[in-house]
Amino acid sequence: MTRRKMIYEGKAKIIYEGPDANTVVQYFKDDATAFNGKKHEVIAGKGVLNNRISAHLMTKLEGIGIPTHFIRSINMREQLVRSVEIVPIELVMRNVAAGSLCKRLGLKEGEILRKPLVEFYYKKDELGDPLIGEDHIITFGWADPYELEEMVAMAWRINDYLNGLFSALGLTLVDFKLEFGRIWGEHGELYIVLADEISPDNCRLWDSKTGEKFDKDRFRQDLGDLVEGYQYVAERLGLIPEGGIIKGGSVNEKMMEGLDQIENELAERRRLRDLKPTRPRKA
Numbered sequence: 001m002t003r004r005k006m007i008y009e010g011k012a013k014i015i016y017e018g019p020d021a022n023t024v025v026q027y028f029k030d031d032a033t034a035f036n037g038k039k040h041e042v043i044a045g046k047g048v049l050n051n052r053i054s055a056h057l058m059t060k061l062e063g064i065g066i067p068t069h070f071i072r073s074i075n076m077r078e079q080l081v082r083s084v085e086i087v088p089i090e091l092v093m094r095n096v097a098a099g100s101l102c103k104r105l106g107l108k109e110g111e112i113l114r115k116p117l118v119e120f121y122y123k124k125d126e127l128g129d130p131l132i133g134e135d136h137i138i139t140f141g142w143a144d145p146y147e148l149e150e151m152v153a154m155a156w157r158i159n160d161y162l163n164g165l166f167s168a169l170g171l172t173l174v175d176f177k178l179e180f181g182r183i184w185g186e187h188g189e190l191y192i193v194l195a196d197e198i199s200p201d202n203c204r205l206w207d208s209k210t211g212e213k214f215d216k217d218r219f220r221q222d223l224g225d226l227v228e229g230y231q232y233v234a235e236r237l238g239l240i241p242e243g244g245i246i247k248g249g250s251v252n253e254k255m256m257e258g259l260d261q262i263e264n265e266l267a268e269r270r271r272l273r274d275l276k277p278t279r280p281r282k283a
């Protein structure tokens, strides 16, 4: 693990070179940041939970035909993913008003939106990831119209699927952020795949009855123990046993490795579908 060459260190993850040129390793750190990194804390066990939750959700999404970068879990904190060129856009899908939407438009938190809302942010930390429109994306060449259409179509399917999945577990999917990546095939064809992670770091998840928050807002707004919230989500998804695997800041590693193994076996059976090109090679 330590001998791997680091490609990039972000706020919550590290990207290492993978075993071949088409893959990279995503390492999930315990660092929690908010407000563009201004608030920072290391929270033992967070990386393990996000790795686990994201691996599971990506596998589920592959199962409904969403192409993702996820290949398999390596260990508690690492997963092997396809190497992609990240599209410099954050796509946010919202079902319920919260966060920056409330601040920007003066909405009351918890208001159910008449229709899910798709927003785009330019992925640029120095600028604080500003809100942009589709025209900005095209004008500045951050994605072309084919790519944009594909990303938006995937986001709607993901929203439908995840809404159903979480509501069956008593959780409301308030909003979430997606990142996509480009992969070029042997013949120059382009594939767009879902990349990065899907976890309580980039989804808002509330208890459907009480409204209790189980996502990163616990940290952003000092609402209580973050790991407790993330463990609750993992428990609901059936990924860890009731009572959790992290106690007093230490992870039950033995149990976690056994669970990783089971998840990988399930993933092997579900995935392995061919990617479909977004657009053919330019003539």
Ligand code: ADP
Pocket: 008, 009, 010, 011, 012, 013, 014, 015, 024, 069, 081, 082, 083, 084, 085, 086, 179, 181, 195, 196, 197
């Ligand atoms: P940030 O860069 O915002 O601090 P992270 O700490 O999560 O975020 O770092 C992970 C970085 O890796 C992100 O910038 C993300 O866009 C990028 N990334 C995610 N998936 C892949 C992938 N499959 N290939 C290459 N880069 C990826």
Ligand code: AIR
Pocket: 090, 092, 098, 099, 100, 101, 175, 176, 177, 201, 202, 203, 204, 216
């Ligand atoms: N998000 C956006 N940028 C980074 C992240 N993690 C996610 C938030 C939230 C959604 O996108 O976690 O689920 C909308 O965030 P906001 O702050 O725009 O309301």
Ligand code: ASP
Pocket: 011, 032, 033, 034, 035, 036, 037, 038, 201, 216, 220
């Ligand atoms: N991901 C951003 C940060 O770490 C924004 C956020 O999640 O609040 O600062």
